[in-house]
């Protein structure tokens with residue numbers, strides 16, 4: 001059986017339809033280009049954007065004085081010396097324009113007295129975070145951008161197209177080869193400019209706030225196309241992700257707003273407060289920072305004082321029912337449907353993987369080292385350094401998407417035609433159509449095993465020994481994966497999809513582990529128990545390239561920026 | 567005591583030619599039907615096709631299927647310790663197993679090589 005590859009041609013190809021991809025598509029189309037916006041899932045639904053619940057950081061200065069330079073100052077402080085400062089500046093400086101544009105498009109930022117209102121979030125020096133209805137930010141952002149994408153002439157949208165490899169013609173990226181999930185057929189897209197907006201990698205971990213599309217595809221695609229990655233060791237964990245009892249219909253990071261409003265108490269298996277052991281007494285108020293919270297819970301579990309499922313208890317039992325209802329109304333009913341009565345039971349929480357600071361290296365025009373290849377959103381590394389400030393991720397998606405769209409359009413308009421794919425797509429087409437190997441291990445089980453390794457050995461607290469063990473496990477899985485895709489090459493073949501996912505995830509996981517192994521210090525989201533100090537000589541970014549024998553890692557001084565304080 | 571949920575799942579690549587398969591899944595209170603289907607993929611049969619991405623948040627709206635004849639989101643439908651019949655959406659074109667074409671037509675890539683919709687779509691062979 002040989003399914004003929006389908007050939008398509010466009011000016012600008014945008015891979016991924018989160019906030020970054022949709023903004024990029026709109027911007028490139030406004031500049032007069034034909035845009036093809038594709039996603040491995042449904043358009044505008046498969047990524048982190050639609051799941052984001054809380055806030056978007058931006059120095060609007062609508063309610064009180066603020067300026068992007070203050071936002072930048074806070075962003076650089078949180079990034080612990082590793083930010084690519086020109087990128088951070090771009091995020092902070094251009095944020096307000098994008099937020100205003102989203103407002104004009106009708107996203108519905110919450111207002112007070114007619115002005116867009118901002119919430120205060122940890123790490124910001126003043127209230128700076130806009131939101132929609134508190135728990136509806138992501139869905140509103142996605143819906144608004146989907147509507148604008150529909151209305152903008154020149155944009156074609158196609159779902160169920162999973163990019164397997166970027167097309168490289170004469171040293172430049174010239175589109176992508178995709179696996180069409182619905183039919184199993186290969187699809188070759190030729191483009192004058194290609195934007196990777198595929199989001200982050202948190203699916204690498206067993207407990208995460210991710211969707212199944214966040215396996216770090218874009219990082220692996222860029223690496224294989226010759227573009228370097230930076231800061232891959234910096235994975236952000238969220239300390240109080242929901243752990244037990246099983247809670248459905250709600251995202252696991254939902255307890256954060258509860259803690260902001262109601263405090264709550266973090267307790268160990270004996271129902272005793274324990275955070276004082278780690279320097280923060282339990283006061284019933286939400287003062288513990290993400291890194292300390294994560295550390296305290298993990299240490300308590302290691303000392304055999306964790307909750308039954310391996311986390312801590314979060315208790316609101318001391319909060320009267322009326323107060324709970326007043327603060328969270330319908331959410332209390334959804335909890336009741338899950339058999340959870342907060343006045344009677346404490347829930348179990350534990351750190352979960354949430355966001356990736358690292359990513360593809362890019363300049364302020366979103367160009368990578370490889371001509372024709374641009375990046376946007378969480379796929380870009382560097383703007384947030386060693387630790388991201390809350391609310392910066394969605395701003396980053398808007399601003400970087402907008403810039404990438406503009407740069408892609410300029411490149412496309414200067415070219416007469418997209419380079420012909422010729423034989424460049426051959427290897428990817430052969431993979432997509434390949435007959436399966438004789439022995440196929442269970443692909444879903446392999447995925448679960450990789451997630452277990454990453455969670456157990458490459459979590460928030462690392463040691464050289466654990467990282468070494470992880471590298472061993474990744475090596476074994478890579479051998480088991482082999483070079484021939486599993487499954488039958490038919491329509492919606494999940495084993496084949498798992499194989500493509502594992503191919504990317506194992507490469508990206510190796511990048512995280514090798515970079516973490518080399519960084520013999522603790523900084524931001526990367527904590528080494530065997531090297532607990534932050535060291536000045538490590539104020540460098542680690543750059544990863546794909547070499548002949550695996551990954552090559554080099555160190556480069558972080559890129560500073562002189563900004564005059566306003 | 568470990569309880570069991572029995573998932574009776576419709577499998578096949580064309581509506582005219584499918585079969586029901588029964589899988590026993592360890593039951594834990596509070597789990598979703600999607601949890602059960604994912605358990606099957608990891609533990610017994612990775613070839614089972616399901617469409618989903620957000621797992622918990624009920625945000626992607628991809629996991630629609632029929633549970634005992636009713637249209638549900640598999641990620642919010644509760645798993646129960648009894649036999650439950652899970653089938654693809656009747657009114658959509660079948661792709662494979664529990665996966666149907668759910669995207670708006672303009673967002674669907676027309677692959678010339680994909681099989682045309684089966685005559686008599688909507689009928690499903692049921693083994694009693």
Ligand SMILES: Cc1cc2nc3c(=O)[nH]c(=O)nc-3n(C[C@H](O)[C@H](O)[C@H](O)COP(=O)(O)OP(=O)(O)OC[C@H]3O[C@@H](n4cnc5c(N)ncnc54)[C@H](O)[C@@H]3O)c2cc1C
Nearest residue numbers: 016018020040046047048049054055163199377378391394
């Ligand atoms: C639960 C949750 C809550 C969050 N809350 C907040 C918050 O309150 N504030 C904040 O600032 N940030 C928050 N974040 C982070 C923020 O949502 C993300 O960083 C941001 O939305 C990323 O946008 P993006 O467009 O870069 O990627 P995404 O929105 O993740 O989109 C990437 C898209 O690429 C597609 N894709 C991936 N691989 C491929 C491939 N190979 N081929 C084709 N398509 C592909 C995916 O299907 C997906 O649709 C949250 C994240 C999560 C998970």
Ligand code: FES
Nearest residue numbers: 620626627629641
């Ligand atoms: S898995 Fe996303 S809505 Fe069900």
